[in-house]
Amino acid sequence: MGNIKTPIPKSQFWYTLLFLVSIQNKVLCNIYQVGDLDAWGIPTSSNPQIYTKWSKNHNLKIGDSLFFLYPPSQDSVIQVTGDSYNSCNLKDPILYMNNGNSLFNITKPGNFYFTSGVEGHCVKSQKLHISVYGNGSFVEDSPADGPAAPAPSYPTVFGAIPVTASASPLLEIPVLMFAVAAGIFMSVIVI
Incomplete structure (x- = not known):
């Protein structure tokens, strides 16, 4: 045959x-590098609102990921409540990441707040607020609801994640x- x-x-x-x-x-799903080419750090005097502008220029959705790139010996990322974000309170974060190439996966709609875990960086505007919409609905933060459960963040076990400036x-x-x-x-x- x-x-x-x-x-x-x-x-x-x-x-x-x-x-x-x-x-x-x-x-x-897209991976967005927070701050694009500027990465995660204290904003410069020439661009003090970099993270506010960055979040407004990206339409994030469920399934996307935020990639925070920074020197692990000098910085970190914490997820905090809206109140802690506004007051730069670093105590009792929802999530703590410090490996230098931290990935935060967006698994549900809502508001998410991040800041540097290093004392003094938040007051220098190293903080990020994102709003994520899903399936035509949006969950607004409510003080009665308390802090939202964190979206899972996974450590990078195979080295740095190759990421372009933005998705x-x-x-x-x-x-x-x-x-x-x-x-x-x-x-x-x-x-």
């Missing part, structure tokens, strides 16, 4: 292509290119 090629029905090709294109936006919609192109390439490959097999 020689090589017998069973043709793949053309309808299967189109179903596969349709499936890959439909999940393209659902499977892509780009161009990251979606490889999935579409894969779908087109798979379709071309499947159509060649059918012929």
